[in-house]
Amino acid sequence: MATQPEVQAALSRRYDAGFVTDIETHSLPPGLDEDTIRALSALKEEPEWMTEWRLAAYRHWLTMKHPNWAHVKLGPIDFQAISYYSAPKNKPKSLDEVDPKLLETYDKLGVPLHERAKLAGVAVDAVFDSVSVANTAREQLAKVGVIFCSMSEAVREHGGLVRKYLGSVVPQGDNFFAALNSAVFSDGSFVFIPKGVRCPMELSTYFRINAGHTGQFERTLIIAEEDSVVSYLEGCTAPMRDDNQLHAAVVELVALERASIKYSTVQNWYPGDENGKGGIYNFVTKRGECRGDDSRITWTQVETGSAITWKYPSCVLRGDRSVGEFHSVALTHHYQQADTGTKMIHIGRDTKSKIVSKGISAGRSQNSYRGLVKVEKGAANARNHTRCDSILIGKQCGSHTFPYMEIKNPTAIVEHEATTSKISDDQMFYCRSRGISEEDAVSLIVDGFCKQVFRELPMEFAVEAKKLLEVSLEGAIG
Amino acid sequence: MTAALPFVQSMHAAALQRRLPGSGLAWLDAARTDALQAFADRGLPDQRNELWKYTSLRALAQRAFAANDAAAASRAGAAALLPVPARQGSRAVFVNGAFRADLSSLDALPEGVAVQSLAAALRDAPEPLRFLLDKRVDDDDDGFTLLNRALAADGLILKVAAGAEVGEPLHIVHVGLAAEAAAAFHLRSLVELGKGARLRIVEHHVGEPQTGHLTNIVRDIGVHANAHLDWTVVQQAGADATLLRRSKVRLHDDAALDLHALELGGKLVRHEIRAELAGARSRFNSRGAFVLHGRQHADMEVLVAHRGRDSFSNAVWRGVADNRARGVVHGRILVQPGADGADGSFYNKNLLLSPDAEIDTRPALEIYADEVKANHGATVGQLDEKVLFYLRSRGIPLETARRILVRAFCSVALDGMDPAPLREHCEALLAEQLPEVSA
Numbered sequence: 077m078a079t080q081p082e083v084q085a086a087l088s089r090r091y092d093a094g095f096v097t098d099i100e101t102h103s104l105p106p107g108l109d110e111d112t113i114r115a116l117s118a119l120k121e122e123p124e125w126m127t128e129w130r131l132a133a134y135r136h137w138l139t140m141k142h143p144n145w146a147h148v149k150l151g152p153i154d155f156q157a158i159s160y161y162s163a164p165k166n167k168p169k170s171l172d173e174v175d176p177k178l179l180e181t182y183d184k185l186g187v188p189l190h191e192r193a194k195l196a197g198v199a200v201d202a203v204f205d206s207v208s209v210a211n212t213a214r215e216q217l218a219k220v221g222v223i224f225c226s227m228s229e230a231v232r233e234h235g236g237l238v239r240k241y242l243g244s245v246v247p248q249g250d251n252f253f254a255a256l257n258s259a260v261f262s263d264g265s266f267v268f269i270p271k272g273v274r275c276p277m278e279l280s281t282y283f284r285i286n287a288g289h290t291g292q293f294e295r296t297l298i299i300a301e302e303d304s305v306v307s308y309l310e311g312c313t314a315p316m317r318d319d320n321q322l323h324a325a326v327v328e329l330v331a332l333e334r335a336s337i338k339y340s341t342v343q344n345w346y347p348g349d350e351n352g353k354g355g356i357y358n359f360v361t362k363r364g365e366c367r368g369d370d371s372r373i374t375w376t377q378v379e380t381g382s383a384i385t386w387k388y389p390s391c392v393l394r395g396d397r398s399v400g401e402f403h404s405v406a407l408t409h410h411y412q413q414a415d416t417g418t419k420m421i422h423i424g425r426d427t428k429s430k431i432v433s434k435g436i437s438a439g440r441s442q443n444s445y446r447g448l449v450k451v452e453k454g455a456a457n458a459r460n461h462t463r464c465d466s467i468l469i470g471k472q473c474g475s476h477t478f479p480y481m482e483i484k485n486p487t488a489i490v491e492h493e494a495t496t497s498k499i500s501d502d503q504m505f506y507c508r509s510r511g512i513s514e515e516d517a518v519s520l521i522v523d524g525f526c527k528q529v530f531r532e533l534p535m536e537f538a539v540e541a542k543k544l545l546e547v548s549l550e551g552a553i554g
Numbered sequence: 555m556t557a558a559l560p561f562v563q564s565m566h567a568a569a570l571q572r573r574l575p576g577s578g579l580a581w582l583d584a585a586r587t588d589a590l591q592a593f594a595d596r597g598l599p600d601q602r603n604e605l606w607k608y609t610s611l612r613a614l615a616q617r618a619f620a621a622n623d624a625a626a627a628s629r630a631g632a633a634a635l636l637p638v639p640a641r642q643g644s645r646a647v648f649v650n651g652a653f654r655a656d657l658s659s660l661d662a663l664p665e666g667v668a669v670q671s672l673a674a675a676l677r678d679a680p681e682p683l684r685f686l687l688d689k690r691v692d693d694d695d696d697g698f699t700l701l702n703r704a705l706a707a708d709g710l711i712l713k714v715a716a717g718a719e720v721g722e723p724l725h726i727v728h729v730g731l732a733a734e735a736a737a738a739f740h741l742r743s744l745v746e747l748g749k750g751a752r753l754r755i756v757e758h759h760v761g762e763p764q765t766g767h768l769t770n771i772v773r774d775i776g777v778h779a780n781a782h783l784d785w786t787v788v789q790q791a792g793a794d795a796t797l798l799r800r801s802k803v804r805l806h807d808d809a810a811l812d813l814h815a816l817e818l819g820g821k822l823v824r825h826e827i828r829a830e831l832a833g834a835r836s837r838f839n840s841r842g843a844f845v846l847h848g849r850q851h852a853d854m855e856v857l858v859a860h861r862g863r864d865s866f867s868n869a870v871w872r873g874v875a876d877n878r879a880r881g882v883v884h885g886r887i888l889v890q891p892g893a894d895g896a897d898g899s900f901y902n903k904n905l906l907l908s909p910d911a912e913i914d915t916r917p918a919l920e921i922y923a924d925e926v927k928a929n930h931g932a933t934v935g936q937l938d939e940k941v942l943f944y945l946r947s948r949g950i951p952l953e954t955a956r957r958i959l960v961r962a963f964c965s966v967a968l969d970g971m972d973p974a975p976l977r978e979h980c981e982a983l984l985a986e987q988l989p990e991v992s993a
Contacts, residue, residue: 451934453909468924472891477919482608483934486906495929496921 104161110134113259116161120228123235133248133258140252146415147444147476148384150357153322160260160293222275222306223268227295230266237268241299245328245365245392253324254361261295261326269304269335278534280309294325300335302368307338309537323382325360333368333395338376340533342541345381352411352440355383362389366398366424374401375418376532378541380548383412388446390419393427393455400429403529405541407548408441408473417447417478422455422488429459434526435466437473438549444476451488458485464494467525469518469549519546560618562597565701566590568621568738574707576676581688589703592691599696606696608882608914609824609853614796619738619768622707623731626652632729633657637758637788639979640725646671646710647727651739651769653708657727666718666751672709672742683711686744686774698798702772706742709773712755716748716778723754723786723976728769730761730792736768743773747781747809754784756976759819761792768796775801777809779833784812786971788980791820793848800826807833807862814971815842816980817852818987824853831858831865831896843872843967845960845987846879846911853882856900860888860926864895872964873904875911886918887928894925902932905963957988 104115113134117127142153217224223234230238248258269275300306323345329337339362348355358381364373375389391400402418420429429449437443443466451458466475477494499521507517522545523530530538569590576582598615599606623629632649636657640647646669647657653671660669675683689703710726728741747753761767769791777783791797797820805811817823829838844852858867873881885900904913917930937959945955964984971977 466919466921468921468926471924473924474920474922476921477917477930479917479932481913481915481932481934483904483906483913483915486909486911486936488906489933489935491931491933491935492917493929493931494917494919495927496919497927498924 103159106159107156108158108160108260112160116260116262119161120231122228122231125239126231129243129248130259133255134260136249137252137255137259140249140255143252146386147442147446147478148386148413148415150384153357155256158322161262216276220273220276221270222273223266224279225266227261227264227266227297230297234266234268237299238266238297241297241328241330243328245330245363246326246361251361253359254326257293257295257324257326257361261293264294264296264325266296267298267306267308269300269306271301272303273301274304275306278307278309280311292321292323292325296325296327298328298337298339299330300332300337300371302333302335305336307340307534309340309534311342311344311537311540322357323359325362327360327362327389329364329373331364331366331368331371331373331398334370335368336372336374337364338374339364339389340537341377341379342537342544343377343379343381343385344544347381347412348383348410350410352383355412356381358382358385358387360387362387363392364390364400365392366395366400366427368398369395369424370397371395372399372401374403374532376403376529377405378529378533378537378544379404379406379414379416380544382414385412385414385416388417388419390421391429392421392423393429394423396424397426398424399427401532402429402431402433403532404433405436405526405529405545406434406443406445407436407545408438408443409548410439410441412439412441414442415444415446417445419448420450420460422449422451422458422460425454425456427455427458431460431462431464432528433462433464434529435464435475436469436522436525436549437466437475438469440472442474442476444478445494446478448480448482449490449492450482451485451490453484455485456487458488458490460488460490462492464492465525466494466496467522468496468498518549522549559597559615561615562594564618564620565593565705565738568619569704572621572705572707574705575673576680579680581684582676582680585688586704588691589700592695593697593700593704596695596697596700599698603696605826605855605884608880609822609851614768614822617736620733620735621737622739623650623652623733623737625733626650627654629731629733631731631762635729635760635762636727637725637760637790637979639723639756639976640727640758643722643725645725645727647729648708648710648741649729650731650733650737650767651708651741653710662722663724664718664720666715667720667724667753668711668713669724670711672711673707675711683744687742698770699772699800702740702742702770705738706740706772709741709743709771710745711743712745714747714751714753714781717750718748719752720754723756723784723973725756725758727758727760730759730765730767730769730795732762732765733767736766738768738770741769741771743771745773745775745783747777747783749778750780751778752782754786756786756788759789759791759797761795761819763793765792766794769798771799773799773801775803775811777803777805777811779807779809781806782810782812785814786976787813787815787817787825788983789815789817789819789823790983791823793819793821795820796822798824801828803827803829803838805829805831805833805836805838808835809833810837811839812970813838813840813842814968815840815854816967816983817842817844817854818983820850820852822851824855826855826857828857829859829867831860831862831867834862834864836862836865838867839970840869841871841967841969843874843964843984844881845874845964845984846881847876848879849877850879851882854884856883856885858885858887858898858900859890860893860896860898861890863893864897865893866896867898869900870966871900871902872967873902873913873915874907874960874964875904875913876907878908878910880912880914883913883915883932884918885916885930886920887930888920889923889926889928891922893923896923896926896928898926898928900930903963904932904934905960906934906936960988961985
């Protein structure tokens with residue numbers, strides 16, 4: 077066992093990405109009403125239909141109640157105290173025009189934005205606060221017809237596509253936070269992969285929350301046409317700040333016939349300090365629809381940040397023989413709370429889904445897996461396998477599993493398994509007897525525990541994720 | 555709004571009409587009035603209540619029930635319905651919600667075992683039951699526990715003295731007989747095993763097919779240090795019956811409960827078992843199976859809370875749903891802070907035999923301690939084609955092959971059940987139920 081001071085020292089480690097970039101921002105005053113939405117829409121030079129779409133969502137949101145079913149404790153959120161728009165003042169035309177301070181920020185986070193971007197084969201659509209400030213490798217993508225741009229730009233320049241698909245997977249009134257997002261979404265990414273195209277590079281977005289009191293409401297829409305393939309990476313860090321910040325994103329994926337979308341997330345937002353003060357509220361609606369036959373959607377997530385995480389990346393398996401996968405590692409420490417999982421809705425015939433969830437709780441955190449596997453009447457021969465494992469590190473944390481299985485077709489086979497335990501003494505003893513230090517042993521065991529999920533991550537992310545877990549777990553043994 | 559529902563109206567009418575045993579006692583009247591008031595506020599549980607998520611009461615809410623069956627004490631026909639194992643040995647028989655001394659046989663019970671009906675206990679000596687009946691309304695109460703508190707007219711008060719060992723099982727039989735109108739029976743029971751006591755209970759539910767009664771049973775089961783309760787439930791309620799049960803079990807240090815449940819009958823059937831493993835090294839084993847056809851609906855809620863150190867729970871449940879039936883299983887293992895060494899598991903497998911049947915299963919783990927082992931598993935599927943093929947290749951007709959497999963699937967629930975005659979009885983019942991299982 078680690079000695080008490082060691083544990084204390086490690087527990088009180090500071091948030092590595094906790095720095096604030098001092099940049100002038102243009103913001104709307106805090107508050108939310110129809111005028112705010114009109115102002116926001118005007119600022120973003122949006123067409124009339126978009127404004128109306130937002131207003132419809134807002135009106136619906138007004139009729140909804142804040143949900144309280146998740147296994148999390150949180151105080152009331154004052155939606156009037158949030159500023160719904162904040163953007164860097166000067167819109168840069170190219171990389172050279174990008175504020176050097178901003179670039180410095182990305183440097184600290186290790187975003188390969190300069191030449192490195194191309195060398196690394198990564199196109200970065202970096203979201204700094206609410207407006208996309210730079211797109212790289214755009215030409216390369218344009219050559220094969222891939223559209224990868226900010227949502228604002230997509231609304232202006234690809235209105236037809238946006239109008240056709242926006243809200244088709246997550247409707248405006250889907251849930252409380254999705255409705256709020258539909259009303260006030262600031263920006264996000266738009267990806268369109270045309271028929272038969274295999275996207276030549278991994279697409280990546282880094283989100284940062286920077287200005288104080290700014291809720292972030294990203295909206296991401298990815299459309300993969302027939303026979304196309306795309307892999308999308310989303311990574312998040314946020315600077316240290318004491319007020320709770322709300323993040324309510326919506327991600328929609330549409331996969332048409334034989335298309336494949338892989339969506340990977342590493343989420344490392346500010347989790348609050350060791351006393352549970354501050355941190356991001358991360359309430360996200362992510363849903364993908366396998367609309368066409370033989371399509372495939374894979375969600376992979378590594379969640380280590382945020383004071384409260386509340387999200388369920390889901391797959392609606394509408395097309396026959398479509399496949400949905402969900403791979404997740406969720407780590408909570410200190411006073412973090414996570415209620416995360418997935419939904420697999422089998423509608424088409426011969427649909428398959430696979431769920432692998434690994435939860436690690438330490439400190440005084442609460443970590444819940446909540447998942448639904450639903451097999452509708454017509455989903456003949458549907459298959460699902462779910463595996464949820466949790467480990468507990470410490471006496472005061474909690475780990476919970478709430479799976480729901482609703483089966484209406486007799487030819488379906490649905491399996492669920494879950495275990496919860498602490499790191500086994502035998503494993504620890506084995507490592508220690510090989511001369512491995514206590515910390516390294518925990519790290520090794522946790523890495524092994526999560527391997528199944530890490531394998532699903534793209535290379536760059538796998539390295540980052542592994543490091544993230546190591547750092548997050550330092551000294552958490554007790 | 556809810557006040558307009560026929561069900562709710564009939565319950566309030568029942569409270570006005572009926573003079574319940576023990577009325578006139580100030581504390582009991584107050585508790586009953588409070589409960590009725592709380593029921594008026596809360597109404598029937600709806601599907602927003604997580605524990606009722608998959609059981610809709612919409613149809614039930616449209617039905618009105620009579621306050622009781624006035625002729626329950628003299629109604630004939632129950633003797634013929636008594637299950638074979640209960641005909642010999644000790645038994646307590648309830649017909650349409652009323653205890654029937656004439657059908658019961660309690661003389662052979664050994665010393666240290668006290669059995670009384672709730673109605674009799676309230677008449678003779680109500681004060682010792684105050685802890686059970688004089689309860690405040692709390693968050694855990696749903697519409698049915700409140701109705702039970704307000705309207706319970708009978709039940710079984712069973713106490714086993716410390717050290718007493720009862721070798722032969724005690725049969726508790728609930729018989730439903732057709733009456734002039736469908737009625738609601740609310741039964742409140744208590745089972746208490748003193749230190750080191752041993753007892754076997756076999757609970758039967760039988761009934762005539764068209765009775766339409768609602769039986770609402772709430773019971774507290776206390777198993778004190780080193781005591782052991784063996785509890786078998788054989789549920790063959792009438793095809794039209796609504797049967798709702800909530801059993802609250804508390805296990806003290808080194809106490810053990812073994813539960814076997816076979817749920818075959820009824821139209822809407824539910825059993826909510828809340829087992830609290832309060833004592834160190836307490837153990838709870840449960841095995842159960844339901845086989846449903848027609849439009850039957852069964853909802854098994856097995857909620858286990860580990861509070862004592864090194865407490866152990868193990869559950870194996872099987873479900874079969876055919877035709878338009880719906881089976882619901884919810885197994886929750888909660889490990890409280892400080893319950894180090896807890897070891898809990900819940901396994902549920904289900905067979906879905908028809909395109910119109912549905913199974914909803916929900917195993918949940920809530921863990922607040924780290925020195926624990928907790929696991930669960932659940933599956934929904936159909937019979938293995940390869941095994942069916944194997945049996946058919948040996949000349950066994952398809953129907954028989956299916957029956958063999960379904961029977962084997964369910965028989966896990968009978969593992970460890972004794973004595974042998976009881977087990978044979980259950981196996982025969984299972985076999986009887988299965989021809990109804992179609993292709």
